Amino acid sequence: MANPNDTFTKLCDHARQTGLLTSTIGILNWDEETYLPRDGRAHRAEQTALLAGMVHQRQTAAEVGGWLAELKESPLAADPHSTEGCVIRQLGRQYDKKTKLPQKLVEELTRTASLAQQAWVDARKADDFTAFQPWLERTIDLKQQEAAAVGVTDVAYDALLDDYEPGESTANVAQVLSGLREQLTPLVEQIVESKHKAPREILSRSYPVDKQAEFGKQAAAAIGFDFNAGRLDVTAHPFCGGGGPRDVRLTTRYDANEFAGGFFSILHEAGHGIYEQGLPADQFGLPTGEAVSLGIHESQSRMWENLVGRSRAYWEHTLPELQGAFESARGVGLDEFYFAVNDSRPSLIRTESDEATYNLHIIVRFELEQALLSGDLPAADLPSAWNEKYQQYLGVTPPSSADGAMQDVHWSAGLYGYFPTYALGNLYAAQFFDQAEADLGDLDDHFRRGEFTPLRDWLRRNIHQHGQRYSAAELVERVTGKPLSHEPLMRRLRAKFAELYDLP
Structure with missing residues (x-):
């Protein structure tokens, strides 16, 4: 049986690298809202969709599930508020939720968000809700798919609220x-x-x-x-x-x-x-x-x-x-x-x-x-x-x-x-x-x-x-x-x- 400390190190190294990818998306999103040229939006949507897919792959990798299964039964998880206990508990929670989401849905959510935000900026300037409506409808459809896939409770909204306020109803x-x-x-x-x-x-x-x-x-x-x-x-x-x-x-x-x-x-x-x-x-x-x-x-x-x-x-x-x-x-x-x-x-x-x-x-x-x-x-x-x-x-x-x-x-x-x-x-x-x-x-x-x-x-x-x-x-x-x-x-x-x- 592997040493739990070695397994924990592997889990943390993997999570840190995933965090670097996520932070790269953060910088691209910031740039999109500040300095990105208007005509660069479609290309940016593809960039962030690709990175979001990579992040999702890492978060749902089978090896992560194996490490978490091993660590959940180890002494490192005994105190849920210790550094080790918190990491195991929260990454386990994330893994359980992310593995329910198809990668294609994650990529499409990211791509659509990027394009829809530009559509929102333009429609708001023009005070033209009908121009924004198709993007709103597309986004709602994707979020309904996400809620159905995650299925935290029988209330669809609970699955989305949980992303921002974990455990709340x-x-x-x-x-x-x-x-x-x-x-x-x-x-x-x-x-x-x-x-x-x-x-x-x-x-x-x-x-x-x-x-x-x-x-x-x-x-x-x-x-x-x-x-x-x-x-x-x-x-x-x-x-x-x-x-x-x-x-x-x-x-x-x-x-x-x-x-x-x-x-x-x-x-x-x-x-x-x-x-x-x-x-x-x-x-x-x-x-x-x-x-x-x-x-x-x-x-x-x-x-x-x-x-x-x-x-x-x-x-x-x-x-x-x-x-x-x-x-x-x-x-x-x-x-x-x-x-x-x-x-x-x-x-x-x-x-x-x-x-x-x-x-x-x-x-x-x-x-x-x-x-x-x-x-x-x-x-x-x-x-x-x-x-x-x-x-x-x-x-x-x-x-x-x-x-x-x-x-x-x-x-x-x-x-x-x-x-x-x-x-x-x-x-x-x-x-x-x-x-x-x-x-x-x-x-x-x-x-x-x-x-x-x-x-x-x-x-x-x-x-x-x-x-x-x-x-x-x-x-x-x-x-x-x-x-x-x-x-x-x-x-x-x-x-x-x-x-x-x-x-x-």
Whole structure:
């Protein structure tokens, strides 16, 4: 019988090499969304499809199954949270799932995602949903095939949700979001009815794009993003990607007459990037060097964007720097600016929505993509269904598909099951932040002095360094001593917006 340690080494070497291939796809995807010439899209689709097929072959190789079968019965798997136990458990889980997917389907999913994303960009610019509809229908068909092949439960959506939030169920997420909506809706109604209105025009003055880029980069560096191991570029839809913990690519978009969109996207993506840079670099390619779930990942971005970046204490420190960089911000008082960046109103665009309304945007998408995948909602009817839900939940109706059903890249990219992780991330973020404050003292005192390292280091110790040793639910309870709850988030939202809008 082979020595388990030797077998484990073979498994890890194989996984690391697979990780290198996967990271190469990551760089190609980043390039596609930033600098790739328009006419290079079809060729890029073939490149990424080929690499995706190679990755799938490696992940499902018979020798991997043999190594895992041997290791699962060895002492190395005894402690599921040890390095060895985590690697064996998580790679075994991945193997079981990947072996159910035909390689041709994996390649076609990748190829279609690449082409569909370009079709989405063009259709959104032209506000032409009918041009995008065939790609949407093709993507839905492929994701239905994927869900059927994986078959986690008899609910197709569970198979796709599991890719992003392992172990989570559609039913549980629906229950969580329903409870959150019940408490958010009356808060949003109170805000809408308030006579107090944020001085939003402060953020719509002239903010030259070149200065926004420089200021945003400085802000990302200040909260802990390492630009020696990353960069910042422009894209149609902001994201964080790259090739590993020492090569993290942030993207954003700018508007010369809209400061908040670009700036807070940078803080948001920098939060993702700080997580990526905080993962153990020596564990690259292994589960111990990868994020536990997208909900936890999103908790890091939302924490830096909202709990830090939209706090009064942050702007006590940062507003003078902003006024030094932009003439249009000079003479603006702290109270005015703080209210402006926390303006709350029902809006059309998810990425530009405020803390109070954001999760309502997620609920719309969560419900619609379930209906698309089940076949209850034909793709052709998506724009009208989208508009109906926006009117129902937010009281607004998109004037176009570009600001409605085509505003997000996720469905063209085949990322079904992804959206709920945004809402879970908000819940995780608030609960982690409360614990960080309990451990570190009043975080506002740190922010007023421009000190962000204590929070970043706390996150690295308690969240980043663990990789996938613990499930998201286990990690929350391990860090905070409590299961996930919506109360920390709702408590913060009520306190902040009651003060700003003079609510009872």
